[in-house]
Amino acid sequence: MNQQEKNQYICLLFVLPAVIFFIIFNIYPVIRTFYLSFFKWDGVSIDKQFVGLKNFYFLLFHDKVWWKSLLNGAIFSFFGIFVIDAIGLLLAIIVYNKKYLRNFYTVVYYLPCVISGIVIGLIWKWIFHPEVNLINRIFELLSISSQNISWLDNPRLALFAIILASIWRGIGYPFLIFLAGLQNIPKEVCEAAVIDGVNNIQLYTLIIMPLLRPTIILVSILTVLGGFQTFDVVVAMTFGGPGYATEVPTLKIYKEALQFGELGYACAASLLLGLFLLILSLIQLKFQKTYSS
Amino acid sequence: MRRNYIFLLICIIFFSCKAQRHKEQLTFWHYWNDRNELIHKISDEYCSKTNIPIKIELYSGDIIGHKLLAAAAADNLPDVFSDWSGCYGRGLISYVKSGKIVNLKQYFSKEELEERFDKDVISQIELPEDNMWGVPAGIYYLPLDVNNMLFIYNKNLFRKAGLNPEQPPRDWQEFLDVCRQLKSSNIYPLVLPFGGWVLMAFVKPYIYNHLGINGVQDTAAGKLKYTDERWRNVFMLMKTLVDEKFLFPGSLSFTTPDAERMFVAGKAAITFDGSWAIKVFEQIDKSFTDYGVFFPPKDKNGKYEPLIPGGIGAAVFVANNKNKELSINFVKYLTNFNNQTEYYKFSYNLPPNKKILENLPGTQQMKKFNKYFCKIIPFRYDIENLEEPRVIEALKKNLQLVLLGEKNVDDALIEIQKLKDEYMRDKK
Numbered sequence: 001m002n003q004q005e006k007n008q009y010i011c012l013l014f015v016l017p018a019v020i021f022f023i024i025f026n027i028y029p030v031i032r033t034f035y036l037s038f039f040k041w042d043g044v045s046i047d048k049q050f051v052g053l054k055n056f057y058f059l060l061f062h063d064k065v066w067w068k069s070l071l072n073g074a075i076f077s078f079f080g081i082f083v084i085d086a087i088g089l090l091l092a093i094i095v096y097n098k099k100y101l102r103n104f105y106t107v108v109y110y111l112p113c114v115i116s117g118i119v120i121g122l123i124w125k126w127i128f129h130p131e132v133n134l135i136n137r138i139f140e141l142l143s144i145s146s147q148n149i150s151w152l153d154n155p156r157l158a159l160f161a162i163i164l165a166s167i168w169r170g171i172g173y174p175f176l177i178f179l180a181g182l183q184n185i186p187k188e189v190c191e192a193a194v195i196d197g198v199n200n201i202q203l204y205t206l207i208i209m210p211l212l213r214p215t216i217i218l219v220s221i222l223t224v225l226g227g228f229q230t231f232d233v234v235v236a237m238t239f240g241g242p243g244y245a246t247e248v249p250t251l252k253i254y255k256e257a258l259q260f261g262e263l264g265y266a267c268a269a270s271l272l273l274g275l276f277l278l279i280l281s282l283i284q285l286k287f288q289k290t291y292s293s
Numbered sequence: 294m295r296r297n298y299i300f301l302l303i304c305i306i307f308f309s310c311k312a313q314r315h316k317e318q319l320t321f322w323h324y325w326n327d328r329n330e331l332i333h334k335i336s337d338e339y340c341s342k343t344n345i346p347i348k349i350e351l352y353s354g355d356i357i358g359h360k361l362l363a364a365a366a367a368d369n370l371p372d373v374f375s376d377w378s379g380c381y382g383r384g385l386i387s388y389v390k391s392g393k394i395v396n397l398k399q400y401f402s403k404e405e406l407e408e409r410f411d412k413d414v415i416s417q418i419e420l421p422e423d424n425m426w427g428v429p430a431g432i433y434y435l436p437l438d439v440n441n442m443l444f445i446y447n448k449n450l451f452r453k454a455g456l457n458p459e460q461p462p463r464d465w466q467e468f469l470d471v472c473r474q475l476k477s478s479n480i481y482p483l484v485l486p487f488g489g490w491v492l493m494a495f496v497k498p499y500i501y502n503h504l505g506i507n508g509v510q511d512t513a514a515g516k517l518k519y520t521d522e523r524w525r526n527v528f529m530l531m532k533t534l535v536d537e538k539f540l541f542p543g544s545l546s547f548t549t550p551d552a553e554r555m556f557v558a559g560k561a562a563i564t565f566d567g568s569w570a571i572k573v574f575e576q577i578d579k580s581f582t583d584y585g586v587f588f589p590p591k592d593k594n595g596k597y598e599p600l601i602p603g604g605i606g607a608a609v610f611v612a613n614n615k616n617k618e619l620s621i622n623f624v625k626y627l628t629n630f631n632n633q634t635e636y637y638k639f640s641y642n643l644p645p646n647k648k649i650l651e652n653l654p655g656t657q658q659m660k661k662f663n664k665y666f667c668k669i670i671p672f673r674y675d676i677e678n679l680e681e682p683r684v685i686e687a688l689k690k691n692l693q694l695v696l697l698g699e700k701n702v703d704d705a706l707i708e709i710q711k712l713k714d715e716y717m718r719d720k721k
Contacts, residue, residue: 043366044387062715130543131555153488153545155699241488242545243694258359260682261387263366 030274037268042261055268066269069247070228070276072159076248077227079163080170081220087167088174088219093204095175096182106179113172121236124165128152128237135161155245158238162246165233170226174219181215182208217288221281228277249273319620320348320371324357325606327572331639332627339626345619358384365393370611372620376434385609386426389433395610396431400621409628410436414645417605417672425673434607435624437633438642440568441603441662441669442494448583450562454478461587465530468590472539475562483534484541484561486552487696493677493689495565497670498589498599499527505597506674513679515717519688519710520703523595528695528702530592535696545696557581565589567603568662571641586661588668603669605645687712 001009037055039048059066095105112120127134128151139145151161185208193207209216231250234240240247240255253273257266323332329351336347350371352360357374362384364370370393376385388394406415418434420426448458454475462468472482485495500509503523511517512524534540541561544552549566550573556564557577564570574581589599608624610617626632630646637644641655643663650663672678677685691705700708 042387043362044393045391129551130541131560148542150542150546153543153697155694155697158546238546239488241690241693242697243690243699254359255686258362260686261362261384262683 033267033270036264037271039264040262041264043257043263044261048264051264055265056272059265059268059272065244065247066249066252068244069249069252072247073228073230073249075159076163076166076230077224079167080223080227083163084167084170085174085216085219085223088171089178089216091171091175092178092182096179106176109175110172112169113176115169117169117232118236120165120169121233124161124168124233125152125237128161135164152238153242155242158242158245162230162233162237165237166230169233170223174223177215177219177222178212181212185211214288217284221284224280224284225277228273317616317619318346318348319373319616319623320350321373321375321608321620321623322350322352322357322360322371323375324351324353325375325640326351326353327569327576328636328640328642331636335627335632335635336623339623343622345623347623365391370614372614372616373608373610373624375437376607376609385433386428388609389420389426389428393612394433395612395617395621396429396433397435397610397621398431401432406432409630409633410645411647413667414439414605418607434605434609435628436605436607436645437628437636438606438640439603439645439666440606440642441601441666442491442565442567443601443662443665444563444587444589445556445566445570445658446563446585446587447556447559447561448585450475450480450559454480454562458585461585462590464590465592469533469537472534472537472563476537476539481541481561482539483544483563484547484552484555485544485565486547486549487540487544487693488546488551489548491549491552491565492693493685494602496527496531496692497602497676499530499592499595500676501600501670502589502592502595502597503527506600509674509676510679513676515713515720519713520706524706525702526592526594528692528706531692532695532702535698540696545693553577568643568659569640571656571658571662572639575641582656584658586658588665598668600670601665601668602675603666604672606642681713681716684709684713684716 036048038050038052040051040055041048091105091109095102095109098105126132130148130150133148135151136145136147136149139149149157151157189211190203190207193203198206228248229250230248231254234246234248234251235254238246240251249269250273253266253269256262256269321332321336323329325332329349332349336349340346357376361370361374361376365388385394389396410418414436418432418436420428420430420433422430424430444461446458446461451458451471455478456471456474462471475482485491487495503526504512504517508517508523512519512521518524541555547555552564553566553570553573554577555561556566557574566573574584589601591599608627610620610624614620627636628645630649633644633646634649634652636642637649637655641659643659643666644650655663680688687709691700691709694700695702695705
């Protein structure tokens, strides 16, 4: 064995612990989930009943709640991209142009991101509580509506109540990535454009935005993934109710596994959700490549 | 100097690890929010007597069931856990089937059991030879308390509405009349935590009122359809409460603590809660004592007597566990006569040993709860144990949608039946 080969083995040895952890905590659960998705199993019994592709078939062709939860996930993603990301970008631009207190604002906007989703859910549940009625009072002050709206037990409003809580919680993350993206744009490019006579609007639309495109794509992918994986805020605020109004894919999986004792079915749902999100991310990446070229 | 510090540090780490290894400790998971303090107190006393510390972890409400299932799948159950599923629910039976929990028959003689618990309690915890689950006969529960659910009403608000607080409604029609009178006095008649499990508990007395035990069994077996007139009647009863605007706003998303807080604050006159609520009310407001209890009033259109949800709060022991004997000894201590008395005095939960009640009769409300223990739904006839969990979820969700006015009763029942049909086809 020559020195170069020896070095290669030593390098592999250093990487080995990380690889082992990756296999144990990432690869093995996926393989196990795949295996369990072919069984009917409650998670406790010794015997598992092999059912083949039945779990997938039932999920795709008979389970209306699953499709409803995916639709809600899509609504979360839609609002995530068009509201959370848009506000995040706007705040990033404002903070980027601030000379003073930039760090202070960065911390303030990012703060909700570090609070547990359950805590945020409980705070917002309290805000929407019919006795507290904070939101209704704000609406009244702003002359938007003077009605006493019961948000969380109205199927048409409950989802939007959760979206509102998610917006407050979620802005910090895209904001921080956009701010980092803005800071990475070479100052010389902007200065050259200003010398060439572009105004502020042109500077942002023609120079900064195109340069920020990879960051926007990255943030939008993360937002879509996050939207479909919303869980903790929903659990704390409505637990999927009223009816199926705020049912989301991850909550559906959780209920199947731990409430209905259908662990095999939950595994099948997890796999399908994972596959769906993978396809969605690949499409977005393809879109980014096409657009960049 | 630096070397000394390092040596000291190594010594500390070594001895602390060693001490940890030799220490016996029991882990106990429970869901008794209102009794957590008491459980800690009794456990501390036990620890001071035996030198065995008890690590107590509290997981409230539905969470404990989910936590246990995840722990069971990972083979990581605690030494002892508390359970309540109206006795031998689907969940616990899976544990019995897989041999994960201890059959207590070998640890308790018949005499010892009879000394500790009442006969009717023993009959609830004893799984008979030819049980519906086909699992080994035995005792898998050690009861700490018994409980049931009834209507609780605010006497003061009844007075304000011109109602006789000592005469609660005796049938459904009277119940509706009382609600109407309360409403006409600008008092919300009902605050019910329909965002959680209570929705199903609330509707159960009327399911049994209209279908009887046989009707419930037939529905679960697929012989009786959810579209049957009797099921429709049950849904219509519930719908009346919404149509007449009896519910306090937000009830459909409230959890039990929300409704309890609203009820104690006098925001509504009637709620539906368990015997444990007496302690909860006291914790919220000590001065709130002017309330009464009544049995779910029968709808005369139903052929049968209503049955109420109820059961036993008990300790369950994990098998294949080196601490098995220790944990049984701990719960034996927890359920001895003195501690049961202490438990009753502190929590106001009905003791499984009725002799305690002879010496400590408790409040009027407790007496009422105790009186109706004989009316609880037997675990083997509980619809939640007989029916598929997904069908139960569909029943709950569709009922919620009916109450929200999002669906009409017939469409809701058709949807539940569709799901049931799919299961029946699957079974065939």
